[in-house]
Amino acid sequence: MKLIKTIFFTVLACSAMAQNITISGKVIDRETKEPLPFAAVYILGKSIGTITNLNGEFDFHIPAEYRNEMLVISMLGYGNFESPVWAMLAPTFATIEMSVSAIVLKEVLVQDSLSGGDILQLALDNIRFNYPMKSFLMEGFYRDVKKVGGTYISLLEAAVEIFDENYEEPRNKFKLREGVRLLEVRKSIGYESRFTSFFDQDNLLEDLLLHNNIRYRQIEARDEMYQSMNREKNSYYNGHEIYVITHTHDYFLKMYIDKIDYSIVHLEYEAKTSNEVVDRRKGLVGRFAGLRKTIDFKRVDNRMYLNYISITSNVNWHDMKTNDLKFETELSQQLLINKVTSNTDERIRSVEKMRNYGLQYQDQPYNKKFWDHYNVIKETPLDKKIIEDLEKVAPLDKQFEGKY
Numbered sequence: 001m002k003l004i005k006t007i008f009f010t011v012l013a014c015s016a017m018a019q020n021i022t023i024s025g026k027v028i029d030r031e032t033k034e035p036l037p038f039a040a041v042y043i044l045g046k047s048i049g050t051i052t053n054l055n056g057e058f059d060f061h062i063p064a065e066y067r068n069e070m071l072v073i074s075m076l077g078y079g080n081f082e083s084p085v086w087a088m089l090a091p092t093f094a095t096i097e098m099s100v101s102a103i104v105l106k107e108v109l110v111q112d113s114l115s116g117g118d119i120l121q122l123a124l125d126n127i128r129f130n131y132p133m134k135s136f137l138m139e140g141f142y143r144d145v146k147k148v149g150g151t152y153i154s155l156l157e158a159a160v161e162i163f164d165e166n167y168e169e170p171r172n173k174f175k176l177r178e179g180v181r182l183l184e185v186r187k188s189i190g191y192e193s194r195f196t197s198f199f200d201q202d203n204l205l206e207d208l209l210l211h212n213n214i215r216y217r218q219i220e221a222r223d224e225m226y227q228s229m230n231r232e233k234n235s236y237y238n239g240h241e242i243y244v245i246t247h248t249h250d251y252f253l254k255m256y257i258d259k260i261d262y263s264i265v266h267l268e269y270e271a272k273t274s275n276e277v278v279d280r281r282k283g284l285v286g287r288f289a290g291l292r293k294t295i296d297f298k299r300v301d302n303r304m305y306l307n308y309i310s311i312t313s314n315v316n317w318h319d320m321k322t323n324d325l326k327f328e329t330e331l332s333q334q335l336l337i338n339k340v341t342s343n344t345d346e347r348i349r350s351v352e353k354m355r356n357y358g359l360q361y362q363d364q365p366y367n368k369k370f371w372d373h374y375n376v377i378k379e380t381p382l383d384k385k386i387i388e389d390l391e392k393v394a395p396l397d398k399q400f401e402g403k404y
Helices: 063-066 116-125 202-210 223-228 367-374 381-390 396-401
Strands: 009-013 022-030 039-045 047-050 057-065 070-074 083-086 096-097 137-149 150-165 178-186 236-237 240-247 251-259 266-273 276-281 283-299 301-319 325-341
Touching: 022 063, 039 057, 039 240, 039 283, 047 057, 047 301, 047 325, 063 367, 083 202, 116 202, 116 223, 116 236, 116 240, 116 251, 116 396, 137 202, 137 301, 150 202, 178 202, 178 396, 202 325, 283 325
Parallel strands: 022 096
Antiparallel strands: 009 022, 022 057, 039 047, 039 070, 070 083, 137 150, 137 325, 150 178, 236 240, 240 251, 251 266, 266 283, 276 283, 283 301, 301 325
16 A cells, blocks of 8 residues: 655754664645544564644654654554664655545455454453563553542642553453552642542553453453444554444444454443542532543564553532532543553562552652653643643643643
């Protein structure tokens, strides 16, 4: 498949002696010119990567020693973009136009007899073959943002290491198996807001990891579930044809499954508003108003590892006596895995684990030099709105430094 490319790259710190080089660009659809969010950006054969933001933009910090490696950009439904890193070292911005896969453009006729339920059952049965069964370590970027009544009140970002023994099915599907070590953290002063108590005060990163439905086998392996799955038109990803199956009854579930080995590549979930009571605080009752989740995996050493997970949850708070709506809260969480070390002997000691307390209670000093060269999810106009709201109190850098 031919990709039409318009490439002008910005590279920062690209001298021969530099420790890192930074490649910046924007990924768009060739025909529509629309940005492609959450495209995977990585070095072929290496375990480091990042993703594009909602505008299709990315900044990718990589070791200078990778200048002779191959840069790859992958997106569901599109053919890969590939180019040597050294060929990108031009001093201007990049726009990368990606073409929809020819497989997707054609009217695909289902030639096999597999139903949506058959594909799901094969995917669940093959988790032990497709996902890591030896210990591994992941380095990741975590972000959570809290919003009350349309105004953003807090931001927390952290660099963490996550250790796991394997993807064996746990006995308790709602008890964390991973160990987490904190590397760096920065947070706004919104965690001291009077509205903070209306959000979960637990370890939000732990809660996010527990939302990995594949790791914790939270997709029901039973006949009723298999029968409810619909088969959609096939898609394409990273050189492979992909099955697409959906569940649309009491909630929405969409899964992308590799046609070759039945590995689950991508999952999207949305729970409908139920008005179920989830909490009671200060004379108010919190009612569930929706949840959206995306989970994406990437292949490293022929196994599938978490690439990113994002969750947005909404709760509406009503007066306990009159049931009048007082305000709405929204919690957005993201975890981007920057690096995977497979089959590792390294462990996170129990004293290092982030258990029983949240990142919001950590008081490490703000390390600006670290964050300037760390792979985060690039800012978007939405992020700028977040910053505008937060900086009504004080400049964000000053908040990070505790000098407000």
